[in-house]
């Protein structure tokens with residue numbers, strides 16, 4: 551069975567505000583998909599509709615072809631963390647997870663397994679009231695993992711994590727996708743998303759702005775660049791001048807940064823012009839710049 555997420559013409563109208571506006575996108579399994587948008591873009595509302603917590607005004611959202619509310623065993627199919635987890639202040643992390651296990655018909659031993667998975671074993675017997683924000687995030691992820699789900703949906707999971715915690719989460723989510731699972735994660739940390747996500751879905755003001763593999767989205771905006779080192783920069787610049795839409799920017803370190811074409815075309819132009827190359831590398835563009843270009847004027851509170 552497919553574990554793809556499909557959002558199909560989803561709309562949510564709150565009185566005068568259209569929080570989500572005819573939004574369609576899909577999320578594939580075996581990949582980490584970043585769900586990006588400025589504040590108030592409708593990300594949380596979309597995730598809440600996907601999880602059956604908010605009723606759409608129009609459209610559908612399905613996971614593996616079924617609505618969340620129709621899944622026969624949701625905790626084993628989908629794990630979700632919508633906000634830093636809350637638990638009873640006086641309850642330990644382990645007991646919090648064991649209570650969820652019992653409600654879901656899972657063995658108690660699963661609580662310790664997921665505590666280990668999120669690195670909380672040393673804090674298993676500590677009370678929730680003493681948890682830091684980062685520990686709460688880890689506990690939320692642990693709870694989402696209890697049913698060993700095929701699909702993981704996380705809203706801003708990096709909030710409150712320190713750099714080591716962010717690194718840990720990146721590895722965890724990548725490993726999860728590498729096992730063939732589906733990972734949808736919303737974030738406004740664009741640098742982090744560039745490192746983590748295979749695909750991105752960019753929304754603003756409730757509407758889809760762009761979706762696709764990160765490299766394609768960067769490439770389509772001319773954000774990808776080629777870095778070259780050559781002892782003959784003038785000759786290479788002349789050779790590249792004949793190519794449409796290509797710009798060459800000399801860098802302070804003596805290299806050339808070329809936009810508007812790929813490494814193969816630059817290598818070919820150099821070869822044809824008998825220009826010696828000492829370095830030829832594709833440089834990924836900057837997701838933050840592309841995001842700002844794509845959502846220009848659409849940010850802000852509505």
Ligand SMILES: Nc1ncnc2c1ncn2[C@@H]1O[C@H](COP(=O)(O)OP(=O)(O)OP(=O)(O)O)[C@@H](O)[C@H]1O
Pocket residue numbers: 564567569587588589590591592593594595596738851852
């Ligand atoms: N229950 C509600 N009633 C009225 N308006 C709402 C409700 N829930 C959300 N909204 C509004 O819908 C819009 C989208 O909110 P949402 O939380 O989905 O955005 P977001 O992309 O998750 O933003 P952020 O990154 O700031 O969390 C906002 O303007 C918000 O104020």
